Amino acid sequence: MSTRYWLGVVCRDHVRRGTGLGIAQLGHGKRTGLARLSPGDWLVYYSPRTSLRGGAPLQAFTALGEVVDDVIWQADEGAFQPWRRRVRYLPDAVEAPIAGFGGRLDLTSGPNWGYQLRRGLVELTPSDFARIRSAMVGS
Numbered sequence: 001m002s003t004r005y006w007l008g009v010v011c012r013d014h015v016r017r018g019t020g021l022g023i024a025q026l027g028h029g030k031r032t033g034l035a036r037l038s039p040g041d042w043l044v045y046y047s048p049r050t051s052l053r054g055g056a057p058l059q060a061f062t063a064l065g066e067v068v069d070d071v072i073w074q075a076d077e078g079a080f081q082p083w084r085r086r087v088r089y090l091p092d093a094v095e096a097p098i099a100g101f102g103g104r105l106d107l108t109s110g111p112n113w114g115y116q117l118r119r120g121l122v123e124l125t126p127s128d129f130a131r132i133r134s135a136m137v138g139s
Helices: 012-021 032-036 113-119 126-137
Strands: 005-009 042-049 057-074 083-089 121-124
Touching: 005 113, 005 126, 012 042, 012 057, 032 083, 042 126, 057 126, 113 121, 121 126
Parallel strands: 005 042
Antiparallel strands: 005 121, 042 057, 057 083
């Protein structure tokens, strides 16, 4: 199976927590999005806001990493028990505002493109991933 590229929509505060733990968590802790990912796939986070409730608008790609394995587990944080999986994040990645792409992404090419982000997980084209990765890490 070939490598696939994914865009997870998560606020920056949660992205930072996940990258610090080396995990991915999507869709407010639901398992379904994580189950679509395979080892060797790449995950890019897009953060519309800095934090979930009341955060400032950000609209930037905030992290990227490679899915490590097939293991999906449920964490125990008391009343909240989110599903997670391991991701090896690129430590040298920098935030890249989506506005800096000037509409040159397949992701943003259609009218009302932002509606698809409400799903929380969107597959990216290889060319979009390459452009985003280049903007974030220069390679």
